[in-house]
Amino acid sequence: MDNLTARQIATIAATFAVAILLGVMPTPGYAALLRPDWVAIVLVYWCIAIPDRIGIGIAWLIGLLLDGLYGSLLGEQALAKAFLAYLALRFYLRLRIFPRWQQAVAIGLLIAASDVVVLMTKSLVHGNTPIWGDTVPMMINVVLWPFLFPLLREVRRRAKIS
């Protein structure tokens, strides 16, 4: 429970930077609609792994940066990411002991819940009607988690973050 070293903070920041880059990287045509929410996955991972370091405040700031990048309504992603971090912190002890696939489904549901916040804001402010295609990235999040979890855990162990 010592304070994180600069190196460790840089490691965490780097994982977020990669996730954000993957999130805004232009992809051809329909691949853009299949894009998982990389930032949400990385955020949930750190919330579960070091809940007393990465929490709601950082999630909110990252969400605000995303709003700038996506050009979405300022505060839209911030609200969703803060909500996601809140949910992750609420359930982190349970999530840690779940078997991998159950964990994936549970975290997929948390991210979907935060996506619903985004969709609700959009439909409230712009009157956009959600379409079925919007659920595809939510399912891809679930499929991706079992592969990203070991990767992020490896990063965390090498940086000796605990």
Place this chain on the structure above:
Amino acid sequence: MGTFLGWSITRPSNFAKFAVLAVASVALIIADARHRHVAIAVDGAMARIAYPLQVLAAWPATTVEGVWHDMRTNTRLRHENDRLTRDNRLLQAAVTRLGALSAEVQRLRKILKAPPLPGYRETLAGILGVSSGPFTRELTLDEGRPQHVYVGQPVIDAHGIVGQIIKVGPDTSRVMLVTDPNSGVPVVSQRNGLRAIVFGTGSLRRLKVPYLPMTADIRAGDILVSSGLGGVFPAGYPVAKVERVISDPNEAFLTVTARPLAQLNHHTDVVLLWPLSRTARTHHG
């Protein structure tokens, strides 16, 4: 000390933190949606931070595409070269004969050379990003305020109307596609001049044409071109092709779906239009 209404201030609970930040988010959302000028400073700063990230993110895609393109071009060029050397001998002969005609063709071409859309100045703009976030389908262009891009500016491609500019940043601008649920384009049917408005549905492949009476003469295959009535889009440019017309006696209007003619999935460049009247205004005061 250190508490407010029984809540700890020095070590707030997660719920308290979330509650405060949620209120802050909602305040920002309202500020952004209602009072653009309040949020615009924050937004501009965010866009400045975001621009290098966007360029960095676009880099691998452009590089891979470039390398792939080069490799394909190389093989193709070698085959082509063989064929062309053969053809060249034949054509040399023809050229001598056609030399006289060429002068005349050049004179005629000058007469014919009119701008594709009279009354408009055009610029090619590159596309930085296709969908600018989850659940949105917008284009991000690499032209911004310095290039005099303005909100409400029409964007087209070689096949039809792409959309209009909705946000102009320091280095980038965002395009609302015609398929956006918020987009409406006034059109006329090319076949018979029937007036209608084309709305987006959120899907890149489908548009809808609501509020057409049961007796309206519209059928699958009709080309809808912009009427220019809204003052945003140039008149007479293609927008959509009618795909299906359903006449349900239980409904008040026809259910008409159409397909956008612009190639919304395959863009690398689009064309920005400036009405000449507006250009004159910006340059002379």
